[in-house]
Amino acid sequence: xxxxxxxxxxxxxVEGYVATHEPVGSKALAETRALGVSSATIRxxxxxxxxxxxxxxxxxxxxxxxxxxxxxxxVDHLAASALPEAHKRAIGTFLSDAVDLNDVVERSVxxxxxxxxxxxxxxxxxxxxxxxxxxxxVRLGAEHALVVVVSADARVDQxxxxxxxxxxxxxxxxxxxxxxxxxxxxxxxxxxxxxxxWAGSPGQVPxxxxxxxxxxxxxxxxxxxxxxxxxxxxxxxxxxxxxxxTIAPVLDALEEQVVLLRLLHEMAAGxxxxxxxxxxxxxxxxxxxxxxVAAAYGRDASSLVGALGPTRMDYPGTMAAVRAVARYLxxxxxx
Amino acid sequence: xxxxxxxxxxxxxVEGYVATHEPVGSKALAETRALGVSSATIRxxxxxxxxxxxxxxxxxxxxxxxxxxxxxxxVDHLAASALPEAHKRAIGTFLSDAVDLNDVVERSVxxxxxxxxxxxxxxxxxxxxxxxxxxxxVRLGAEHALVVVVSADARVDQxxxxxxxxxxxxxxxxxxxxxxxxxxxxxxxxxxxxxxxWAGSPGQVPxxxxxxxxxxxxxxxxxxxxxxxxxxxxxxxxxxxxxxxTIAPVLDALEEQVVLLRLLHEMAAGxxxxxxxxxxxxxxxxxxxxxxVAAAYGRDASSLVGALGPTRMDYPGTMAAVRAVARYLxxxxxx
DNA sequence: GATTAGCACTCAACGAGTCCGAGTGCCAGT
DNA sequence: ACTGGCACTCGGACTCGTTGAGTGCTAATC
Numbered sequence: 001x002x003x004x005x006x007x008x009x010x011x012x013x014v015e016g017y018v019a020t021h022e023p024v025g026s027k028a029l030a031e032t033r034a035l036g037v038s039s040a041t042i043r044x045x046x047x048x049x050x051x052x053x054x055x056x057x058x059x060x061x062x063x064x065x066x067x068x069x070x071x072x073x074x075v076d077h078l079a080a081s082a083l084p085e086a087h088k089r090a091i092g093t094f095l096s097d098a099v100d101l102n103d104v105v106e107r108s109v110x111x112x113x114x115x116x117x118x119x120x121x122x123x124x125x126x127x128x129x130x131x132x133x134x135x136x137x138v139r140l141g142a143e144h145a146l147v148v149v150v151s152a153d154a155r156v157d158q159x160x161x162x163x164x165x166x167x168x169x170x171x172x173x174x175x176x177x178x179x180x181x182x183x184x185x186x187x188x189x190x191x192x193x194x195x196x197x198w199a200g201s202p203g204q205v206p207x208x209x210x211x212x213x214x215x216x217x218x219x220x221x222x223x224x225x226x227x228x229x230x231x232x233x234x235x236x237x238x239x240x241x242x243x244x245x246t247i248a249p250v251l252d253a254l255e256e257q258v259v260l261l262r263l264l265h266e267m268a269a270g271x272x273x274x275x276x277x278x279x280x281x282x283x284x285x286x287x288x289x290x291x292x293v294a295a296a297y298g299r300d301a302s303s304l305v306g307a308l309g310p311t312r313m314d315y316p317g318t319m320a321a322v323r324a325v326a327r328y329l330x331x332x333x334x335x
Numbered sequence: 336x337x338x339x340x341x342x343x344x345x346x347x348x349v350e351g352y353v354a355t356h357e358p359v360g361s362k363a364l365a366e367t368r369a370l371g372v373s374s375a376t377i378r379x380x381x382x383x384x385x386x387x388x389x390x391x392x393x394x395x396x397x398x399x400x401x402x403x404x405x406x407x408x409x410v411d412h413l414a415a416s417a418l419p420e421a422h423k424r425a426i427g428t429f430l431s432d433a434v435d436l437n438d439v440v441e442r443s444v445x446x447x448x449x450x451x452x453x454x455x456x457x458x459x460x461x462x463x464x465x466x467x468x469x470x471x472x473v474r475l476g477a478e479h480a481l482v483v484v485v486s487a488d489a490r491v492d493q494x495x496x497x498x499x500x501x502x503x504x505x506x507x508x509x510x511x512x513x514x515x516x517x518x519x520x521x522x523x524x525x526x527x528x529x530x531x532x533w534a535g536s537p538g539q540v541p542x543x544x545x546x547x548x549x550x551x552x553x554x555x556x557x558x559x560x561x562x563x564x565x566x567x568x569x570x571x572x573x574x575x576x577x578x579x580x581t582i583a584p585v586l587d588a589l590e591e592q593v594v595l596l597r598l599l600h601e602m603a604a605g606x607x608x609x610x611x612x613x614x615x616x617x618x619x620x621x622x623x624x625x626x627x628v629a630a631a632y633g634r635d636a637s638s639l640v641g642a643l644g645p646t647r648m649d650y651p652g653t654m655a656a657v658r659a660v661a662r663y664l665x666x667x668x669x670x
Numbered sequence: 671g672a673t674t675a676g677c678a679c680t681c682a683a684c685g686a687g688t689c690c691g692a693g694t695g696c697c698a699g700t
Numbered sequence: 701a702c703t704g705g706c707a708c709t710c711g712g713a714c715t716c717g718t719t720g721a722g723t724g725c726t727a728a729t730c
Contacts, residue, residue, distance in 0.1 A: 025722050038674055043723070061681045061722050100494050136469045138489045146435075146489040154473045154481040158491050159435050232567060233586035236579060244571060244579045251568035360693050373703050378694070396693050396710050674729070680722090688715080693708105700703075 008035060009045045010054055011078040014066045018312055021241055023063030068279035071291070071311060075276050081316030083324050087115050091328050101125070101154070104332055105228055108305065108325055113231025115321040118309035119254065121229045121294075123264055125303045125333050130155065132183040132191060132219050137176050137211070142166060147211055149218035152185075157218040161210045175205050183215055191219055227257050227264070234309065241310040242289060249286035254308075259284060264304045267294045274319045274326075279311045293318045295326035298333045305329060343370060344380045345389055346413040349401045353649055356576055358398030403614035406626070406646060410611050416651030418659050422450050426663050436460070436489070439667055440563060443640065443660055448566025450656040453644035454589065456564045456629075458599055460638045460668050465490065467518040467526060467554050472511050472546070477501060482546055484553035487520075492553040496545045510540050518550055526554055562592050562599070569644065576645040577624060584621035589643075594619060599639045602629045609654045609661075614646045628653045630661035633668045640664060 012033045016024040026046060030039040046064055049055045054070035057063070066074065094111045098104040105122050112120035131152040138146040140160065149157045167175075182198040183191060195215060199208040232254065234240060235247045242250070253259050263282060267275045274295045280288050291313060294306030305326045307318050347368045351359040361381060365374040381399055384390045389405035392398070401409065429446045433439040440457050447455035466487040473481040475495065484492045502510075517533040518526060530550060534543040567589065569575060570582045577585070588594050598617060602610045609630045615623050626648060629641030640661045642653050 023722090027722075039722095040674055040676090041672085044673085047724080057723085059680095059682065061679085061720095063722065098495075133473055134469070134471050136471075136485050138468055138485060138487065140489050148483075148485050148491055150471050150473060150483050152473065154475050154495075156483055156491055156493050160433075160489075230590055232590070233583040236571065236583040236586060238580050238583075245573055248568040248571040248573075251571060255565055255567070358693090362693070374693095375696095375703055375705090376701085378696095379702090382695080392694090394709095394711065396691095396708090398693065672730085674727100676727090677725090679724085682719105682721095684717105684719080686716090686718105688713100690713085691711100693710095695708085696706090698703105698705090700701105 005035070005037070006045045006049060007073075007078060009042055010049055010066070010070060011074060013046075013049075013055055013064055014071065014074045014078070017065050018314055021312060023058055023065050025063035028063070065312075068281065068311065071278045071315070072281075075278070075315050075319075079316045079319070081320055083320040087321060088324065090115065091324055095328055095332065098332070101333075104329070108329055109228050109230040112305065112307060112321060112325045113229075113234065115325075116307040116309070116314075116318045117231075117234050118307040118313065118318060119229055119231045119234055121227055121254075121260060121264075121304075121306045121308060122329075123261070123304045124226045124228070125298045129187055129221060130219060131185050131187045132215060133185075135176070135179050135183055135211075135215055137172065137179075139172070145172075145207075147214050149215050151219060155218070157214070159214050161207055161214070164206045167205055167207075171205055175208065175211075179208075179211060179215070183219075187219060192216055225257075225261055227260050229254055229308075241312045246289050250290060250308075253284065253286040259286075263287075263292065264294060264306065267292070267306075268296055268301070268304055274323050276315065276319070291315075293322050295322050297326040297329040299330075301330075303333075340370070340372070341380045341384060342408075342413060344377055345384055345401070345405060346409060348381075348384075348390055348399055349405065349409045349413070352400050353647055356647060358393055358400050360398035363398070400647075403616065403646065406613045406650070407616075410613070410650050410654075414651040414654070416655055418655040422656060423659065425450065426659055430663055430667065433667070436668075439664070443664055444563050444565040447640065447642060447656060447660045448564075448569065450660070451642040451644070451649075451653045452566075452569050453642040453648065453653060454564055454566045454569055456562055456589075456595065456599075456639075456641045456643060457664075458596070458639045459561045459563070460633045464522055464556060465554060466520050466522045467550060468520075470511070470514050470518055470546075470550055472507065472514075474507070480507075480542075482549050484550050486554060490553075492549070494549050496542055496549070499541045502540055502542075506540055510543065510546075514543075514546060514550070518554075522554060527551055560592075560596055562595050564589055576647045581624050585625060585643075588619065588621040594621075598622075598627065599629060599641065602627070602641075603631055603636070603639055609658050611650065611654070626650075628657050630657050632661040632664040634665075636665075638668075 012029050012035065013024050026039040026042040029035065029042050035042065046055065050064065053067060054073060055064040056067050058065060091111065095104065095107050098107050105124060109120045109122045132149060133152050134150045136148040140146055143163055144160050145163055147159050147161060178198055182194040186194055195212040199212045232251060235242055235250060263284065267277060274293060276291065276293050278291045282288065282292060289311060290308055291311045292306050292308045294304050296304055305322060307322050347364050347370065348359050361374040361377040364370065364377050370377065381390065385399065388402060389408060390399040391402050393400060426446065430439065430442050433442050440459060444455045444457045467484060468487045469485045471483040475481055478498055479495050480498055482494050482496060513533055517529040521529055530547040534547045567586060570577055570585060598619065602612060609628060611626065611628050613626045617623065617627060624646060625643055626646045627641050627643045629639050631639055640657060642657050
């Protein structure tokens, strides 16, 4: 009853189930996979695997399907696969001529969803301390203004503020000039100090503090984290293995950025390379029938790309695709 | 066989079918709706309505359901409804404290999807000629730069360009200064002329033409049109009336912005107030089982909000919600 | 001791047969 | 022009046997 063979059986079950989406039985295994033993032996192994919680039967007299725990073992120890050459090429050509950060992210997410046939998610490169390059104020009607902050690392933040009382043009223009003088090229504590001084100077416009705080947060790494996704139709496509009523909550979770962001953060903490959450491991009811494969990218690996699909998914393939896209993104973003 | 009563019957069928999602029969109608006639009479009316193509039977000995043509008549002549007071309030409170154009759009689309329980779509306010307020260039590595254009109407456009050969810092800074001088406050033809002169001036940096063209398109109204949506889970939710395999193509069409944009444009041409496309009227295979209710907003009604759902949807309710959100958006965006 | 062959057993899936009733169309009567 | 009544249709639900994939167990074999 070598453990090795038992693992081979588990691997065969996972691969079989993923391929056919039907419970796999001992006989079929013995015949199609070259395991070199009879179906009876496989049955014995299966009994043990079931006892250990790696596989389960939907009902008596059906084949076995992997449990979350089974997939976990498979992913951790049994999977291995290279990325098809065609995919590698696709990544290069598809992403090479993006004009813009948005464009890069947009293309990546589409590409990844096509390669994996899953829902792809890309978290916007999470922002880090960066010097301020330019602050611009634009009047919007009489009572509001738009604050635009361009950072040295090519990020652009914008936000509207109320002006409170009417500000004369002259004061407005002076504010723009002065704040740029105070902020330009500065970061972190130095920036904060300079802006504090500016906002606190006598006779200052009443909305100076508001602007200052926007500029500071922008320099500190931007306002909010965002996630974009693509390929949601893959959830609904025939043979996804998800019931119609399972997919509505998943779509909700996706639109509910917060949930997804928290999950991705947790996964980032995992560390190395590609990390995988399987079914209930997502700790989220709506996602309990799905798995997520994610990899960090960008400098200090602060952002994440991932693919989300039914627990019954092609782990080796998705892991390879996610890894490849993450690598490529790192290269593009780091320049 | 007054036409009036026949229309009343059609209205009753539409309302009944929308409510229950089941074919409605003559008897049930006679009992629940106060039409003042017997089921036999209704049956006669139904026979005529069917002959005229307004209703159909899924199979003999089932009730009738409205056809696209039936819904069309209903929408054009028979529907009328006010927006629930609670919804009106929701719109005010929900949208009032948005900080930013993105935020407004984001909130609107969520709100609308909640009010209608459909997929909501909002096209970004489509841009119009506007003066340039500031052009900023940011180096990205040695070979690329980011061009940021802030327009007087509070739009921010950005795009990356390759620098070609190395540009000395000094030339770079001079370019920034000069282009701002040329562009600031200018629009349209004047802007184009000024930038042409700038780009053509002797000893100019090699990438000047690229920057100039970006600035011109930005001033002309921005780069691309975009659509955001929310509430896709409403498609999958139980009782949406859409089959599992119908919804995948719909999700694809949504992500395929182009399709949606073209459709919205067509609808905008329709003109007045709220316009509706029912089923096959969308002229799009993937959407043949869905309807879209859309309304224009913004100055010169150039942009659109809409709700998309199964043909079997609550038209009066959705129309009211879409109209209300469009009105509100107009007010916010026009300031 | 591990593997195999054989056998009895279980149970979802399938198809055939049956019944039920909502819904229809039509006709004759008011 | 409307209504009551009646015969007819046909999908949906329900039952019930059959089938076959798949199992667990035991005894024989390597």
